[in-house]
Amino acid sequence: MLNLSKVSKSYGAVKALREVTVKIDRGSSVCVVGRSGCGKSTLLKIAGLILRPDAGTVSVNLVDVTEMRTSQRDDLQKVIGYSFQEPLLLPYLTALENVTVPFIKRTPFDSGEAGARILSDLGLADRLSHFPAKLSVGEKKRVDIARALLRRPECIVADEPLSNLDQKTSDRVMRILTDYKNQGSALLYSAVRESDADGADQVIRLG
Ligand SMILES: Nc1ncnc2c1ncn2[C@@H]1O[C@H](COP(=O)(O)OP(=O)(O)OP(=O)(O)O)[C@@H](O)[C@H]1O
Numbered sequence: 001m002l003n004l005s006k007v008s009k010s011y012g013a014v015k016a017l018r019e020v021t022v023k024i025d026r027g028s029s030v031c032v033v034g035r036s037g038c039g040k041s042t043l044l045k046i047a048g049l050i051l052r053p054d055a056g057t058v059s060v061n062l063v064d065v066t067e068m069r070t071s072q073r074d075d076l077q078k079v080i081g082y083s084f085q086e087p088l089l090l091p092y093l094t095a096l097e098n099v100t101v102p103f104i105k106r107t108p109f110d111s112g113e114a115g116a117r118i119l120s121d122l123g124l125a126d127r128l129s130h131f132p133a134k135l136s137v138g139e140k141k142r143v144d145i146a147r148a149l150l151r152r153p154e155c156i157v158a159d160e161p162l163s164n165l166d167q168k169t170s171d172r173v174m175r176i177l178t179d180y181k182n183q184g185s186a187l188l189y190s191a192v193r194e195s196d197a198d199g200a201d202q203v204i205r206l207g
């Protein structure tokens with residue numbers, strides 16, 4: 001459902017990505033592994049339609065979005081649940097509200113029931129009404145992941161979802177991401193540690 005073909009991206013003199021190809025179908029997972037600075041976040045942002053490549057093509061459900069206008073891309077963005085490397089939470093919303101209130105355009109409204117269930121699955125049942133300032137880094141990260149999973153997107157793109165977590169919690173997050181994948185979502189995630197790629201169907205090494 002998501003196809004990146006020979007995508008390249010430079011930031012001025014820094015060549016962040018050179019001709020990288022990624023193909024992910026629903027019900028399968030790809031992990032992008034590589035050292036810090038090798039271009040993982042750049043690749044995931046291109047896959048999440050947040051960033052445009054300098055060269056190469058990006059298509060979602062066989063629709064080529066590479067040259068699309070921003071307003072047209074917005075509709076396609078909605079099929080992708082995106083979790084940022086640095087959790088993007090509003091400080092005056094609780095953990096649950098950060099999952100369910102549509103403050104970024106791709107997040108749909110939710111009664112709170114699904115949000116609370118996902119947060120509980122991620123081990124945050126007793127943190128629903130905590131504000132971000134009262135959450136640990138790993139807890140904030142899981143709130144951001146929960147938002148990406150709300151409404152079961154066709155594609156989940158998660159930037160280092162297993163970083164900053166102890167082994168048990170990391171296993172739990174991976175199990176939940178894999179559950180979504182097994183139920184039909186496409187999953188693209190990144191990792192620094194080689195062992196974090198163990199749960200993926202396919203591994204892409206950058207750098
Ligand atoms: N907006 C930007 N402007 C200039 N250079 C950038 C920008 N974003 C990233 N870079 C550079 O591009 C390279 C790839 O960055 P990217 O964030 O994709 O790496 P990464 O693999 O996600 O690293 P990390 O594991 O530390 O998150 C890095 O060398 C970085 O310094």
Ligand SMILES: [Mg+2]
Binds near residue numbers: 041085
């Ligand atoms: Mg990164």
